[in-house]
Amino acid sequence: KNQVEQSPQSLIILEGKNCTLQCNYTVSPFSNLRWYKQDTGRGPVSLTIMTFSENTKSNGRYTATLDADTKQSSLHITASQLSDSASYICVVSARYGGATNKLIFGTGTLLAVQP
Amino acid sequence: EPEVTQTPSHQVTQMGQEVILRCVPISNHLYFYWYRQILGQKVEFLVSFYNNEISEKSEIFDDQFSVERPDGSNFTLKIRSTKLEDSAMYFCASTPLGLRGANSPLHFGNGTRLTVT
Numbered sequence A: 001k002n003q004v005e006q007s008p009q010s011l012i013i014l015e016g017k018n019c020t021l022q023c024n025y026t027v028s029p030f031s032n033l034r035w036y037k038q039d040t041g042r043g044p045v046s047l048t049i050m051t052f053s054e055n056t057k058s059n060g061r062y063t064a065t066l067d068a069d070t071k072q073s074s075l076h077i078t079a080s081q082l083s084d085s086a087s088y089i090c091v092v093s094a095r096y097g098g099a100t101n102k103l104i105f106g107t108g109t110l111l112a113v114q115p
Numbered sequence B: 001e002p003e004v005t006q007t008p009s010h011q012v013t014q015m016g017q018e019v020i021l022r023c024v025p026i027s028n029h030l031y032f033y034w035y036r037q038i039l040g041q042k043v044e045f046l047v048s049f050y051n052n053e054i055s056e057k058s059e060i061f062d063d064q065f066s067v068e069r070p071d072g073s074n075f076t077l078k079i080r081s082t083k084l085e086d087s088a089m090y091f092c093a094s095t096p097l098g099l100r101g102a103n104s105p106l107h108f109g110n111g112t113r114l115t116v117t
Helices: none
Strands: A003-007 A010-014 A019-026 A032-040 A046-049 A058-059 A062-067 A072-076 A086-094 A102-103 A109-114 B004-008 B010-015 B018-022 B031-037 B044-052 B053-057 B065-068 B075-079 B089-095 B111-117
Touching: A003 A102, A003 A109, A010 A019, A019 A032, A019 A086, A019 A109, A019 B004, A032 A062, A032 A072, A046 A058, A046 A062, A046 A072, A062 A109, A072 A086, B004 B089, B010 B018, B010 B065, B018 B031, B044 B065, B044 B075, B075 B089
Parallel strands: A010 A109, B010 B111
Antiparallel strands: A003 A019, A019 A072, A032 A046, A032 A086, A058 A062, A062 A072, A086 A102, A086 A109, B004 B018, B018 B075, B031 B044, B031 B089, B044 B053, B065 B075, B089 B111
């Protein structure tokens, strides 16, 4: 069964600190892996997208890694800011042929950055 | 930067009533989607739409649901007879090239919060 598991479920850190969020997946056939940031009451916003051949991708203070062999990904946030407080969702795209892939969503990690 | 816009932001309706949720995808995008998120749960796929027809739908998207692109800009989700369990945040999303590539991020709107009483 295609699943995406994230850990931890929630995390509290102090402003300025770094943190790493984890994502494990059992999705086949794999197409790409996406990290989204979702502020409370808003739609998810794309942070990174990685294909099978990419090991790391950065977007400002966000760095995502992908190990396609172990089916694990991480999102590292450097020098956290209060505005980083949000839910971070790992989404894996499964290739089923045709024009439409299927996105499998994780339940997200709720990050709270405190002053 | 272009955005996916959704209206209304909040909709309260009584059980059994019909609701129409509206979305304006980004203008040069070709693939459109509806997702929903029940409070505290993960985002769930409802339906994808391409070339004026449904390309895929989930088991959630039963006969009570329908989608339409009535003109060149709007994309609507209709729930024919709402149930209490339809209460959720409904997100519209669009992408220019489908979901295969790394160059095709999915852009979400800010959602419509539907409350069925």
